[in-house]
Amino acid sequence: MTEPIDIGATDKWEIQLRKGSLGLAVLASLWDRKLYGLEILRALEQGSDLMVGEGTIYPLLSRLKAEGLVQSEWVEAEAGHPRKYYQLTDQGRERARRMADVWSRLSLGLNRILGPLTAGGDQ
Amino acid sequence: MSDADEVLRAIDQALATVKRGLNGLSAAETNDIIEELRSHIVDRAREAGELTPQTVSQAIDGLGDLRDLAGAYAAERIAGPVERRRSPLWMLGAAARLATLSVGGFVLFLVSFTGYGTGISFVLTALLKPFFPDRTGLWVSGSGSTFSMHLGFDTRPVVGHELLGWWVIPICLAVGAAILWLTWRLDLAALRSVRKRAAVRTAI
Numbered sequence: 001m002t003e004p005i006d007i008g009a010t011d012k013w014e015i016q017l018r019k020g021s022l023g024l025a026v027l028a029s030l031w032d033r034k035l036y037g038l039e040i041l042r043a044l045e046q047g048s049d050l051m052v053g054e055g056t057i058y059p060l061l062s063r064l065k066a067e068g069l070v071q072s073e074w075v076e077a078e079a080g081h082p083r084k085y086y087q088l089t090d091q092g093r094e095r096a097r098r099m100a101d102v103w104s105r106l107s108l109g110l111n112r113i114l115g116p117l118t119a120g121g122d123q
Numbered sequence: 124m125s126d127a128d129e130v131l132r133a134i135d136q137a138l139a140t141v142k143r144g145l146n147g148l149s150a151a152e153t154n155d156i157i158e159e160l161r162s163h164i165v166d167r168a169r170e171a172g173e174l175t176p177q178t179v180s181q182a183i184d185g186l187g188d189l190r191d192l193a194g195a196y197a198a199e200r201i202a203g204p205v206e207r208r209r210s211p212l213w214m215l216g217a218a219a220r221l222a223t224l225s226v227g228g229f230v231l232f233l234v235s236f237t238g239y240g241t242g243i244s245f246v247l248t249a250l251l252k253p254f255f256p257d258r259t260g261l262w263v264s265g266s267g268s269t270f271s272m273h274l275g276f277d278t279r280p281v282v283g284h285e286l287l288g289w290w291v292i293p294i295c296l297a298v299g300a301a302i303l304w305l306t307w308r309l310d311l312a313a314l315r316s317v318r319k320r321a322a323v324r325t326a327i
Contacts, residue, residue, distance in 0.1 A: 053187055054167070059198075062196060062199050
């Protein structure tokens with residue numbers, strides 16, 4: 001008799017995976033432009049499968065700024081209220097490159113192993 | 124109350140909830156966070172059309188639990204640098220800031236303060252012994268109900284029998300260093316835990 005599938009454990013794993021990749025995703029979204037918080041959220045939603053809780057992004061940006069990976073400035077927006085824009089620092093660019101390199105190597109290796117799982121379905 | 128007044132009131136109430144959870148942060152840090160969230164709420168509400176009580180309410184709900192959000196900010200700003208700044212003095216300062224946020228933070232600060240103070244006292248005793256040999260050490264005096272023990276430095280002549288002699292130097296140095304190290308490790312573990320729990324509460 002097979003064990004029932006533990007959906008909870010898979011969900012928890014997925015949450016950890018998304019959390020772990022969020023920092024890289026935020027740095028990547030700022031690669032060639034300045035964005036404010038809501039723009040970063042929309043960039044992540046449109047450019048990736050990462051649905052980020054809106055309450056998550058700001059403490060994360062605070063952490064990235066404290067680590068010297070991003071810098072911020074307040075800009076008087078056309079909308080009539082100031083917005084806080086973020087951009088990568090040189091250190092942030094270097095970190096993003098290294099993280100992207102690690103991600104690429106890891107995903108290439110994993111994709112090779114996962115080939116039978118994703119190709120043939122249940123066997 | 125007009126819609127505009129209701130919108131302003133809703134935003135101010137939400138931000139006041141966040142502000143209450145940012146007790147350990149400076150006024151400048153708090154203001155920076157509050158204004159960024161205000162900007163987010165307004166932009167998010169306008170994405171849905173215009174600033175109405177309904178769109179503002181949805182924008183505020185989108186931020187999730189505001190107390191958890193404040194906790195995540197506070198944890199990040201106070202405990203965040205723990206991987207880069209590990210001096211005992213910095214850790215004690217971080218514990219002092221956490222003490223204003225929660226009972227656990229207060230307990231951590233008390234334990235840290237006591238630990239560092241005790242450790243420093245032992246080390247000071249060891250360092251003072253060569254200069255004040257007759258006033259520094261471990262003494263016992265009396266017997267039965269009047270028994271007393273005194274460890275440390277005294278400005279008055281000490282009455283009683285000295286137990287350790289010059290051994291007080293290596294013993295106090297070792298004990299003091301051990302207490303300081305254990306307190307530092309406790310602070311490191313506690314600050315990492317604070318940061319991790321705050322991150323989990325605002326998880327994707």
